[in-house]
Amino acid sequence: MDYWFSEEHTSNVKLSFRIKEEIAHVKSHYQDIYLFETYEFGKMLVIDGTVQTTIKDEFIYHEMIVHPPMLTHPQPKRILIIGGGDGGAAREVLKHDPEEVHVVEIDRDVVELSKKYLRELSSAYQNPRVHLHIENGVEFVKKERNFDVIIIDSTDPVGPAAGLFEREFYESLKASLNEGGIITQQCGTPFYHPEEVCKAKNTLGKIFRYVKIYLAYIPTYPSGMWAFVMASDSPIERRRSCGFKTRYYNDEIYDSSMVLPNFVKEYCDNYRD
Amino acid sequence: MDYWFSEEHTSNVKLSFRIKEEIAHVKSHYQDIYLFETYEFGKMLVIDGTVQTTIKDEFIYHEMIVHPPMLTHPQPKRILIIGGGDGGAAREVLKHDPEEVHVVEIDRDVVELSKKYLRELSSAYQNPRVHLHIENGVEFVKKERNFDVIIIDSTDPVGPAAGLFEREFYESLKASLNEGGIITQQCGTPFYHPEEVCKAKNTLGKIFRYVKIYLAYIPTYPSGMWAFVMASDSPIERRRSCGFKTRYYNDEIYDSSMVLPNFVKEYCDNYRD
Numbered sequence: 001m002d003y004w005f006s007e008e009h010t011s012n013v014k015l016s017f018r019i020k021e022e023i024a025h026v027k028s029h030y031q032d033i034y035l036f037e038t039y040e041f042g043k044m045l046v047i048d049g050t051v052q053t054t055i056k057d058e059f060i061y062h063e064m065i066v067h068p069p070m071l072t073h074p075q076p077k078r079i080l081i082i083g084g085g086d087g088g089a090a091r092e093v094l095k096h097d098p099e100e101v102h103v104v105e106i107d108r109d110v111v112e113l114s115k116k117y118l119r120e121l122s123s124a125y126q127n128p129r130v131h132l133h134i135e136n137g138v139e140f141v142k143k144e145r146n147f148d149v150i151i152i153d154s155t156d157p158v159g160p161a162a163g164l165f166e167r168e169f170y171e172s173l174k175a176s177l178n179e180g181g182i183i184t185q186q187c188g189t190p191f192y193h194p195e196e197v198c199k200a201k202n203t204l205g206k207i208f209r210y211v212k213i214y215l216a217y218i219p220t221y222p223s224g225m226w227a228f229v230m231a232s233d234s235p236i237e238r239r240r241s242c243g244f245k246t247r248y249y250n251d252e253i254y255d256s257s258m259v260l261p262n263f264v265k266e267y268c269d270n271y272r273d
Numbered sequence: 274m275d276y277w278f279s280e281e282h283t284s285n286v287k288l289s290f291r292i293k294e295e296i297a298h299v300k301s302h303y304q305d306i307y308l309f310e311t312y313e314f315g316k317m318l319v320i321d322g323t324v325q326t327t328i329k330d331e332f333i334y335h336e337m338i339v340h341p342p343m344l345t346h347p348q349p350k351r352i353l354i355i356g357g358g359d360g361g362a363a364r365e366v367l368k369h370d371p372e373e374v375h376v377v378e379i380d381r382d383v384v385e386l387s388k389k390y391l392r393e394l395s396s397a398y399q400n401p402r403v404h405l406h407i408e409n410g411v412e413f414v415k416k417e418r419n420f421d422v423i424i425i426d427s428t429d430p431v432g433p434a435a436g437l438f439e440r441e442f443y444e445s446l447k448a449s450l451n452e453g454g455i456i457t458q459q460c461g462t463p464f465y466h467p468e469e470v471c472k473a474k475n476t477l478g479k480i481f482r483y484v485k486i487y488l489a490y491i492p493t494y495p496s497g498m499w500a501f502v503m504a505s506d507s508p509i510e511r512r513r514s515c516g517f518k519t520r521y522y523n524d525e526i527y528d529s530s531m532v533l534p535n536f537v538k539e540y541c542d543n544y545r546d
Contacts, residue, residue: 004287012291012312016279039285057464060534191330191492217490217498217534219464224497225490248534256529261333261490261521 005036005044007051009222010192017041017051023117028109030160035117041220043118045086047110048159051220055120058088061186061226062121063249064216064257066092067242069149069184069230071254074239076148078102080176082137082164084153085110090124093151095244102147104133104140106160138163141172148178152185157196165200170207170231182232183208190215190264191223197264198271204231212236213268214257216248227264278309278317280324282495283465290314290324296390301382303433308390314493316391318359320383321432324493328393331361334459334499335394336522337489337530339365340515342422342457342503344527347512349421351375353449355410355437357426358383363397366424368517375420377406377413379433411436414445421451425458430469438473443480443504455505456481463488463537464496470537471544477504485509486541487530489521500537 006016021037034046042055053061066089070076077099081089085105093101101124105111111132114122124130133140137154150173154161163169164185173183187200190213197213205211208231218226230236238254260268279289294310307319315328326334339362343349350372354362358378366374374397378384384405387395397403406413410425423446427434436442437458446456460473463486470486478484481504491499503509511527533541 006289010313013314014277014289016287016289018285040283041286059536191490215490217464217488217496219496219498223490223492225492247536250532250535250538252532253534256532259523259525259529261526262523263332263520265523 005034005038005046007046007049015220015222017044024113026109026113028107030107033109033113035113045114045118047155050156052155053086053088053121054220057219058121059247060216060218062088062092063246064214065089065151065153065184065186065228067246067249068214068228068254068257069151069182070096071238071240071242072182072230072232072236073148073180078147078178080104080141080144080147080150082140082150082152082154083161084151086114086118087122087124089151089153090130091121094124094127094129099129101130102133102144103130104135104137106134106136108134138169138172141169141176145176146178147176148181150177150181150183152183154186156188165203167203167206170204174207180232180234182230182234182236184228184230187227187229189221189223189225190227190267191225194264194267195271197227197229198268199273200229201268202271202273204229207231209233210236212258213260213264215260216257278307278311278319280319280322288493288495290317297386299382299386301380303380306382306386308386318387318391320428323429325428326359326361326394327493330492331394332520333489333491335361335365336519337487338362338424338426338457338459338501340519340522341487341501341527341530342424342455343369344511344513344515345455345503345505345509346421346453351420351451353377353414353417353420353423355413355423355425355427356434357424359387359391360395360397362424362426363403364394367397367400367402372402374403375406375417376403377408377410379407379409381407411442411445414442414449418449419451420449421454423450423454423456425456427459429461438476440476440479443477447480453505453507455503455507455509457501457503460500460502462494462496462498463500463540464498467537467540468544470500470502471541472546473502474541475544475546477502480504482506483509485531486533486537488533489530
């Protein structure tokens, strides 16, 4: 018999995946977490009904949330990842040979499930330079400082991650950054939710001198057009070349991903909150 | 009661749209054609189970299949569209003020339905410079010549459009082009079917001196990552600026859409048929 998992992209559109097996289902303190084995995408992590990552296309998301900010910074040594409990972002950060990577994940169950079932991503935790903190990211950045790059790899701005899209949080991030520091955040799809993307850009633009949206093709996310935002007080431009093998990112993509279709550009130009 | 239309993107993935109303259903001589009113995407044309176009996102496909080749040509006067019976590509071509636009659509019912229900696209047919031919494109290009730009806006390489992806057809196209002429073709998603994209590029590369793949975000197509290919005996570069309002395309997108993720580039570099 066929068993499908469907994610509602809007109340009128859904994307469905044929499931081979439900590997795990955990109702954590914060979230409802499923791990499926799918036919098309391999293992798939689903939180509160939303696809977070799949073995087949996770390289796109993780390369694109990590390499652009890391290659913008001239010499990133101390990296903070907020969210990212699956370990995928930490894995990519390690390719840049940093001194310390701190992963601050609020939900221990996400980390435990990933360690057990998503080794392709969670292998990063075996590296002694990776430090895991099971903690609220909002609280963590109030006390910890001196980061070169901060990567906010969270769920969407509803549920436990809502605070990660607020001005107050962005101000703490700024205070936690070294000079020349840079932050990046996944911020949704400009196709269905241009207001979320533009709000993130706008709020960051009140605190940082330079802010840029960039895009990547992510087949398992709503509309397939996904946005990230980088913010810094230093100009956002590529300062180094990518010196290792990648599957999606390349140095030409750094610039091309920042070229926005007119409908996105115009929405953001006209956005006021 | 809920009524949904689902398209199988692969046998293990499907995208579903909530339907307000079935506007029309025609079994034509060639294809099974539905026109739906959907909640999210407005009117939607479906042929043989595959979404062809929707009112909400058709601007992306039609701008991207038309403006890159039209702005590559220094002075496109005589344009041929093969397929494109809905009229959307012709509408965009008219913005470049050409002398003649020939639309060669094999299926009269696609044109009739579009004229009746998809006025946003089919308005192009009212322009006296647009000439409609209900005819097989493969036969048409054997006899008609002297085109500056040929746009192949067909269904996928199964069913009636299969011949539009064959070497013999590409050779007829080449013979139908004026000097400096250029062709463009939609060729599928490199995420699920890199072999289709690379085959089109490869076959065209045996006949034309310059061939380039370019990409666009199309939310209603499988994976959202869609490929087009341009081919010409003149270098493929933007020779003119876009002088009218667009919703997706802009002159920066011309170049950025040709920057391919590594997994696409590498697949094509290693592709042999």
